[in-house]
Amino acid sequence: MKYRAFGRTCWQVSDVGYGLWGVAGWTGADDEQSRQAMQLSVDLGCNFFDTALAYGDGKSEQLLGALVRANPTKKLYVATKVPPKNRRWPSRREFKLDDVFPPEYIRESLDISLKHLGMSSVDLLQFHVWEDSWAEDVRWQNAVADLKKQGLIRAIGISVNRWEPTNVVRAINTGLIDAVQVIYNIFDQNPEDELFPLCREKNVAVIARVPFDEGTLTGTLTKDTKWPEGDWRNTYFVPKNLIPSVERAENLRPLIPSGMTMPEMAMRFILANPDVATIIPGMRKPAHVRGNLATSDAGPLPTGLLEQLRQHRWVRTPTEWSQ
Numbered sequence: 001m002k003y004r005a006f007g008r009t010c011w012q013v014s015d016v017g018y019g020l021w022g023v024a025g026w027t028g029a030d031d032e033q034s035r036q037a038m039q040l041s042v043d044l045g046c047n048f049f050d051t052a053l054a055y056g057d058g059k060s061e062q063l064l065g066a067l068v069r070a071n072p073t074k075k076l077y078v079a080t081k082v083p084p085k086n087r088r089w090p091s092r093r094e095f096k097l098d099d100v101f102p103p104e105y106i107r108e109s110l111d112i113s114l115k116h117l118g119m120s121s122v123d124l125l126q127f128h129v130w131e132d133s134w135a136e137d138v139r140w141q142n143a144v145a146d147l148k149k150q151g152l153i154r155a156i157g158i159s160v161n162r163w164e165p166t167n168v169v170r171a172i173n174t175g176l177i178d179a180v181q182v183i184y185n186i187f188d189q190n191p192e193d194e195l196f197p198l199c200r201e202k203n204v205a206v207i208a209r210v211p212f213d214e215g216t217l218t219g220t221l222t223k224d225t226k227w228p229e230g231d232w233r234n235t236y237f238v239p240k241n242l243i244p245s246v247e248r249a250e251n252l253r254p255l256i257p258s259g260m261t262m263p264e265m266a267m268r269f270i271l272a273n274p275d276v277a278t279i280i281p282g283m284r285k286p287a288h289v290r291g292n293l294a295t296s297d298a299g300p301l302p303t304g305l306l307e308q309l310r311q312h313r314w315v316r317t318p319t320e321w322s323q
Contacts (some may be wrong), residue, residue, distance in 0.1 A: 101127060
């Protein structure tokens with residue numbers, strides 16, 4: 001396992017971290033299997049774990065807290081998120097700070113997360129949605145400053161809305177943001193244009209999420225794929241999204257080197273970018289952990305293949321289904 005600096009925090013985090021949405025918020029999750037997968041990741045050197053209060057209404061945080069207590073001699077970095085008070089993902093331009101993150105609510109949400117985790121503090125607290133029109137509002141700024149001063153959090157971050165990588169620029173320029181979580185993968189290369197250079201300039205850590213494009217870049221989806229009733233992917237992968245996603249994934253198959261899988265290629269594409277501090281794939285099974293963590297030691301892809309993959313950039317904008 002390789003490690004990278006997490007922005008200005010001076011933390012050394014595994015370049016492949018662990019996203020915990022799937023262990024609590026997706027159909028098919030099995031708690032015992034999740035515990036095995038999470039412990040295996042620690043044994044293999046993973047030390048960065050990303051969860052949220054909204055993942056299973058705290059269940060994901062409870063699983064992570066148990067993992068931290070089971071490994072008292074290892075430093076595991078814990079990142080969680082404050083859900084929008086109005087429970088709307090993503091945020092909308094018309095939403096006000098009072099609708100989503102009123103100052104007192106930020107502390108109340110953190111207190112609930114700490115209770116779930118069984119911890120007295122977290123390393124990174126992130127806003128789960130964002131509107132950059134809020135950037136200069138001193139109320140959230142004072143709220144997070146107080147949390148840092150009280151030792152309840154060590155760093156503050158923002159999880160950027162889907163396909164809106166510049167909707168955080170003003171917040172970063174306040175100098176108060178330590179980390180940004182953004183969708184970045186073979187298809188979604190837009191963060192490279194403006195967000196990554198700014199993060200590099202301000203020494204803000206980048207967390208790359210959705211490395212497999214919600215499953216498209218695993219190469220396992222078809223144009224007829226369906227999920228159990230209640231699974232959010234049924235509302236995300238509507239035909240106008242699923243069909244072109246599968247077609248674009250199929251166009252990548254001729255580029256996969258012999259002996260490599262599409263998921264490995266997808267992970268190593270991201271690892272080739274030094275602006276990324278860590279990637280947080282969702283992993284519910286030990287096999288997923290072994291495969292994804294192995295890409296850290298495998299390193300980046302050959303330059304020629306990287307250039308070919310750059311031609312598969314897909315510029316997308318938010319729609320009514322891109323929650």
